[in-house]
Amino acid sequence: QVQLVQSGAEVKKPGASVNVSCQTSGYSFTRHYLHWVRQAPGQGLEWLGRINPNTGATEYSQKFRGRVTMATDTSINTAYMELHSLTSDDTAMYFCAGGLDFAYWGQGTPVTVSS
Amino acid sequence: QSVITQTPSASGTPGQRVTITCSGSSANIGGFYVYWFQVFPRTAPRLLIFGNHQRPSGVSDRFSGSKSGTSASLAISGLRSEDEADYYCAVWDDRLSAYVFGTGTKVIVL
Numbered sequence: 001q002v003q004l005v006q007s008g009a010e011v012k013k014p015g016a017s018v019n020v021s022c023q024t025s026g027y028s029f030t031r032h033y034l035h036w037v038r039q040a041p042g043q044g045l046e047w048l049g050r051i052n053p054n055t056g057a058t059e060y061s062q063k064f065r066g067r068v069t070m071a072t073d074t075s076i077n078t079a080y081m082e083l084h085s086l087t088s089d090d091t092a093m094y095f096c097a098g099g100l101d102f103a104y105w106g107q108g109t110p111v112t113v114s115s
Numbered sequence: 116q117s118v119i120t121q122t123p124s125a126s127g128t129p130g131q132r133v134t135i136t137c138s139g140s141s142a143n144i145g146g147f148y149v150y151w152f153q154v155f156p157r158t159a160p161r162l163l164i165f166g167n168h169q170r171p172s173g174v175s176d177r178f179s180g181s182k183s184g185t186s187a188s189l190a191i192s193g194l195r196s197e198d199e200a201d202y203y204c205a206v207w208d209d210r211l212s213a214y215v216f217g218t219g220t221k222v223i224v225l
Binding site for chain 2: 035037039044045046047049050059060061062093095097100101102103105106107108
């Protein structure tokens with residue numbers, strides 16, 4: 001069956017970077033965009049960007065452009081999202097979503113930014 | 116704040132029909148497919164509707180989506196206690212060149 005398994009919880013200091021991975025299985029990884037979405041405590045869903053695993057082409061939300069990097073390793077069907085220059089506002093649950101039309105989601109990775 | 120607005124909450128008694136609406140513009144809802152997601156606390160969103168009105172396999176036909184102009188709606192018929200959750204629409208925005216989520220609607224089953 002389809003699985004998207006994300007890396008574990010992270011605690012970071014302000015100014016640091018965080019790297020979240022998303023290991024996929026059970027569907028054709030290179031055929032569909034892989035999106036990254038986050039939800040801060042008590043807030044709504046927010047789209048960070050997407051990557052085409054087949055070409056490596058990325059599209060980032062303007063809010064995160066210059067601060068986020070997305071990549072994939074097609075040899076192991078895994079996507080990565082790195083967010084730099086963290087502030088407390090980046091404290092959130094981060095999700096990857098793949099497959100056609102946001103069909104499949106990872107379990108989420110909690111990221112806490114605190115001094 | 117999102118360019119897509121949703122009513123903050125909607126409620127109904129078991130068995131009733133509840134409708135949630137997303138309001139946008141020609142840059143987003145007016146020109147692109149709308150998605151709907153169901154979100155429970157501390158869990159991943161679940162895709163309910165894609166392509167404005169299509170349901171993935173496994174999603175109950177009690178959930179239905181529609182779109183008219185620059186607004187989209189999600190209707191939940193035969194409301195059940197397990198439908199109590201947050202619901203978000205999402206759509207591509209051509210001006211932002213990004214997907215945008217609505218502000219979210221909390222559905223309360225009375």
